[in-house]
Amino acid sequence: MSDQVLDRVNDQVLDDTSLVRLRGVRKRFGPLEVLKGIDMDVREGEVTCLLGPSGSGKSTLLRCINHLESINGGKIYVDGELVGYREKNGELYEMHPRAVAKQRRKIGMVFQRFNLFPHKTSIENIMEAPLGVARRPRAEVRKEAFELLEKVGLSEWANHYPAQLSGGQQQRIAIARALAMKPKIMLFDEPTSALDPELVGDVLEVMRDLAQAGTTMVVVTHEIGFARSAADTVVFMDDGVVVESGSPDDVFDNPQSDRTKGFLDSVL
Numbered sequence: 001m002s003d004q005v006l007d008r009v010n011d012q013v014l015d016d017t018s019l020v021r022l023r024g025v026r027k028r029f030g031p032l033e034v035l036k037g038i039d040m041d042v043r044e045g046e047v048t049c050l051l052g053p054s055g056s057g058k059s060t061l062l063r064c065i066n067h068l069e070s071i072n073g074g075k076i077y078v079d080g081e082l083v084g085y086r087e088k089n090g091e092l093y094e095m096h097p098r099a100v101a102k103q104r105r106k107i108g109m110v111f112q113r114f115n116l117f118p119h120k121t122s123i124e125n126i127m128e129a130p131l132g133v134a135r136r137p138r139a140e141v142r143k144e145a146f147e148l149l150e151k152v153g154l155s156e157w158a159n160h161y162p163a164q165l166s167g168g169q170q171q172r173i174a175i176a177r178a179l180a181m182k183p184k185i186m187l188f189d190e191p192t193s194a195l196d197p198e199l200v201g202d203v204l205e206v207m208r209d210l211a212q213a214g215t216t217m218v219v220v221t222h223e224i225g226f227a228r229s230a231a232d233t234v235v236f237m238d239d240g241v242v243v244e245s246g247s248p249d250d251v252f253d254n255p256q257s258d259r260t261k262g263f264l265d266s267v268l
């Protein structure tokens, strides 16, 4: 196990309404510093949309939140728990992989590519983690999986294999699969950017429904329309820093930074 000691940051006053809290998060790949001290709060029941140019560090940030990447400084808390590290005598050490796996159950993630198990049907994909990881009773898991299929509008497709589904349908199954573990928070990394344009709407509609139902979400997206209607907070990142954040109206209609203005001009 790699006992990696992190830079220490001053503990801030804990805001107990935030489900995800990042303080001074730094991430390097070799000499390249990709996250340069990120502070972010996501409150329970809120949707945060993360925008920024390609290479600004958005995917890396999401991957750090569920510890798919280790960090080189700062702290990340999910649901009040330090993610990926334990603290001992004021130093931080990387957690045992089993403890990390347990933390990850609280966090659902949907990627740009749907990465369903190709040899499993829709319903089997959704049931896989609750059965295999959480070891819950099959009948109960099956019932919930059908409810999830209904939620994403794919009740008729329970026994189809991924190759028999459109990209948009596969992505909705991927969302249902992430929801099956009843995560506290859902992370989406450009969930519609690999889809044909005519398939984007159905996926965004499922995400809008989740938002309206009070799901806590962090969504990396270039879909400004979605961000406007669903986000409580919009965060604009560039070159490893948060350039500005605020309500959709603030950020889209009255951007403060030239970098934000330039980016919005390029995508709107």
Ligand code: ADP
Binding pocket: 029, 032, 034, 052, 053, 054, 055, 056, 057, 058, 059, 060, 061
């Ligand atoms: P975004 O999602 O905003 O496009 P990323 O987080 O994917 O940005 O990448 C940020 C920067 O980090 C880019 O310069 C990218 O090349 C680099 N990067 C991402 N992952 C790795 C990795 N595993 N190894 C080395 N460099 C990486």
Ligand code: MG
Binding pocket: 058, 059, 060, 189
């Ligand atoms: Mg990315």
